[in-house]
Amino acid sequence: MILFRPILIFFILLSPLKANTIYDLIKIPNLEIYETNTDNKLRYLYAARPFKLGTNVKKNIYCFDSNKKTLDKKYKIIKKNMNRYSSDFLKKISLKYIVLCEDLSIAKINTAGIPNSMTRTLILDIKFNEAYFERAIHHEVFHIIKDNYKDLFEESVWKNFNKKKFKYSECSTCNNKWNLDTYNKTKGFFTEYSKSTASEDMAEVFSHLMFYQDKIYNDDPIIKKKIQYIIKNILKIDNNFRFKS
Amino acid sequence: MININKIKITKSERIILVFIILLGVFTLGPLIIIKNKCLFVKNYDPNNILFKNRENIAVLNANCGNVIIELYPNISPKAVERFKTLIRSGAYDDAAFHRVIENKLIQAGDLEFGKRENLNYGKVGTGKSGLGLIKSEIDADFKYKKGSIGLARTFQMNTEDSQFFIILQDEPLFEGEYTPIGKVLHGIEVLEKVKFVPKFHIVPRPDFINSLKMLD
Numbered sequence: 001m002i003l004f005r006p007i008l009i010f011f012i013l014l015s016p017l018k019a020n021t022i023y024d025l026i027k028i029p030n031l032e033i034y035e036t037n038t039d040n041k042l043r044y045l046y047a048a049r050p051f052k053l054g055t056n057v058k059k060n061i062y063c064f065d066s067n068k069k070t071l072d073k074k075y076k077i078i079k080k081n082m083n084r085y086s087s088d089f090l091k092k093i094s095l096k097y098i099v100l101c102e103d104l105s106i107a108k109i110n111t112a113g114i115p116n117s118m119t120r121t122l123i124l125d126i127k128f129n130e131a132y133f134e135r136a137i138h139h140e141v142f143h144i145i146k147d148n149y150k151d152l153f154e155e156s157v158w159k160n161f162n163k164k165k166f167k168y169s170e171c172s173t174c175n176n177k178w179n180l181d182t183y184n185k186t187k188g189f190f191t192e193y194s195k196s197t198a199s200e201d202m203a204e205v206f207s208h209l210m211f212y213q214d215k216i217y218n219d220d221p222i223i224k225k226k227i228q229y230i231i232k233n234i235l236k237i238d239n240n241f242r243f244k245s
Numbered sequence: 246m247i248n249i250n251k252i253k254i255t256k257s258e259r260i261i262l263v264f265i266i267l268l269g270v271f272t273l274g275p276l277i278i279i280k281n282k283c284l285f286v287k288n289y290d291p292n293n294i295l296f297k298n299r300e301n302i303a304v305l306n307a308n309c310g311n312v313i314i315e316l317y318p319n320i321s322p323k324a325v326e327r328f329k330t331l332i333r334s335g336a337y338d339d340a341a342f343h344r345v346i347e348n349k350l351i352q353a354g355d356l357e358f359g360k361r362e363n364l365n366y367g368k369v370g371t372g373k374s375g376l377g378l379i380k381s382e383i384d385a386d387f388k389y390k391k392g393s394i395g396l397a398r399t400f401q402m403n404t405e406d407s408q409f410f411i412i413l414q415d416e417p418l419f420e421g422e423y424t425p426i427g428k429v430l431h432g433i434e435v436l437e438k439v440k441f442v443p444k445f446h447i448v449p450r451p452d453f454i455n456s457l458k459m460l461d
Contacts, residue, residue, distance in 0.1 A: 021418050036417050043418065096421070 026097050026119040028053060030065075034075060034100060040087040044079070046071055047101035061114060063101035066126055071100060074126035074133075081137045084210070084245050089238045093145045096120040102127035113140030117147040132180040138210035142203040145237070152233040155198040161225045162188055168197045182208065188222035205230050213244045282438050283309035289431040291460055301325075302460040303332055303427075307342075307439060308452055312432035314394065317425060321382040324396050324405060324424045329459060331356070331374060331407055337457035343369045344410075345441035345448050352397055353454055354408040361453050369447055374407035381405060382424045389419035392429035411436055 022031045022045060030049040038044070046066070053061040066074075082098065090096065094117055104111055104125035112128040113136065115121070122140055129136075146153045159168070166188070179192035189195050194204040205226045208216060218224060234241050254262075288310030296302050298315070305312040318325040331337060337354060339361040344352035357372025358365040381402045389395070389412060397408035405424055412419070413436065429436070440452040 021416060025418060025422060033418070041421060 026099075026116075026121045028099060028119075028121070028123075031099060034071070035079075038079070038083075040083060040085060040090055041096070042082055042090060042098055043096060044075065044098050044100060047099070051101070060107045061105070061123075063099075063104040063123060063125070066100070066102040070102070070126060075100065077134060078124060078126070078137060081134055081210075082141075084242075085141065086238075086240070089241055092237055093141075093148050094120045095122060095141065095144050097122070099123040100126050104128075112136035113143075115140055115144040115147065117144055129180070135207045135211040136180070137207075139203045139207035141210075142206040143199070145206075145234070146199060146202065149233070149237060152236055153202055158198045158202060158226070158229065161222055161229070163222075166195075168195065168201070171197060186218060186220045186223050188220065188226075190223070201226070202230065206234075209243050286310055286434050286438055287432075288435075289313055294431065296460070299461045300459075301427075302430075303329075303457060304460060305337075305432075305457045306455040307435050308455070309435045309438045310432060312435050313430045314427050315430050316427040317387075320385045320387055321396075321424050321426055323379050324382050324426050327374075327376065327379055327405075327407070328396070328409065328426050330376070332457050332459055335456075336374065336407065337454050340454050340457075341369065341448075341451040342439045342453070343447055343451055345439055345451070347441045347443065348413050348437070350410050350412045350416075351436055351439050351441075352408060352410040354397070356407050364451075366447060366449065370408070372408075376406070378403065379405050383421050385425075387420060387425040389416040389423075389425070390428075391415055392433050393419075393425060394427045394429065395419065395423035395425050398423065413437060 020029070022033070023029055026045075028045075028051055030047055030051045031045040032048045034044040034046045036043045047063055048065055050062070050064045052059040078098065078100070085093075085095075095115075097120060099121060101123065102125060104114065104123060106114060110125070110128075112125055112132070114123045116123075122144060124137065124140065178196075181192070182190055183192075189201065190204045190208050194201040205223070209227060209230060216227075218227070231243065234243075286309040289312075291302065291304050291311065291313055294313065296315075301316040301318060303314040303316060305314060316325045316328065331354075336356050340353050340356060341359040341361065341364055342351050342353045343355055343359045344350075352370075353359070355369050355372035356374045358368040359370070359372055379396075381398065381404075383402075387393075391412060391414055393416075394409055394411050396405040397410050398404040409426065410423075411429060413433070440448055440450075442448055
């Protein structure tokens with residue numbers, strides 16, 4: 001007991017010094033600044049080396065560094081899309097940091113992005129399938145929005161828009177409904193992935209609204225209700241929000 | 246009568262003597278200089294400086310001299326009000342610079358576990374003032390340049406209290422993250438001499454704030 005306290009204090013004092021500002025702020029290692037001087041005050045960071053994340057000892061989120069050419073190319077696309085969100089709106093949804101890396105995966109399943117409302121961070125896979133890359137950015141932004149405004153985007157209400165017999169899966173990766181191609185005939189869902197969970201369905205509707213803007217024409221009554229629901233509630237967050245650029 | 250010839254020092258003996266003297270100077274000189282870390286640090290006297298807003302000038306005295314601080318109530322009114330309240334009550338006197346990262350930042354102001362008389366290494370950095378937490382004030386445009394001062398907080402926003410940090414290099418990522426309260430006008434070099442220990446998160450046997458007072 002006499003020795004316990006000095007030993008404990010020694011280990012506390014000898015904890016590794018994390019003189020890394022980025023790590024201190026968002027708890028992701030191996031990042032460096034890509035761009036901080038942006039109109040909407042977003043800070044873009046990139047993986048200088050691969051990193052692992054997780055909430056316990058078994059870290060199951062992986063992402064890797066990218067070459068400068070890919071980084072520069074994808075940054076332009078991401079910035080163009082993220083610039084559609086004003087600094088006021090981003091503040092309301094608590095999004096401040098965009099982390100650029102490649103081959104992002106969680107539990108060995110590749111993903112376009114991982115949002116974290118707590119750290120106000122969105123990790124984006126810059127090597128994600130180019131066919132859906134831009135739309136996926138808005139999809140992931142929606143997850144941040146929903147995390148911050150759970151009461152506005154109620155899954156119980158959303159589920160009632162679907163046909164009575166339809167049931168979502170237990171989780172977004174609990175089945176093989178991962179296709180992101182937009183259906184020609186929607187029948188209540190924009191994509192196969194929309195059918196995975198209510199949350200993913202909402203994110204798919206939002207991302208279609210943001211990506212296709214006024215080109216979206218749909219006479220599907222279910223889709224119409226879903227679109228109205230998303231628009232109505234996004235405007236509750238920020239009355240000045242524009243779905244068209 | 247005995248005739249004693251005067252003993253003359255030879256040339257080689259003279260060279261050896263000069264060599265020994267030079268050796269002594271070069272060996273002991275740096276030791277004396279290194280021991281006195283404040284030797285080349287200018288100590289600013291606030292009474293010799295003309296200020297526009299004396300009511301917002303604070304003087305922090307540390308081992309190597311005075312640090313003249315300007316506070317910005319227009320940018321962070323609540324935070325500056327808290328800071329001034331604590332200064333006027335003498336709360337910061339004898340508070341440790343408990344977190345010091347070389348050439349990066351120094352942090353002080355743990356009034357519960359970081360005072361000279363009751364420094365608690367196990368808890369320093371987690372202490373409170375007893376006045377309650379205040380809200381983050383991060384909306385104003387403020388550039389965190391070298392010498393900027395901000396209120397420290399936990400990982401959560403709106404948890405500012407008494408602890409503050411002074412940055413020793415530009416920190417653009419701090420903008421919009423931490424509540425700014427002011428800037429060092431003179432004496433940043435005093436802070437650069439505050440004790441740090443590489444690889445130690447908390448400084449063992451740290452330096453202390455001797456006093457922190459408002460000019461008026």
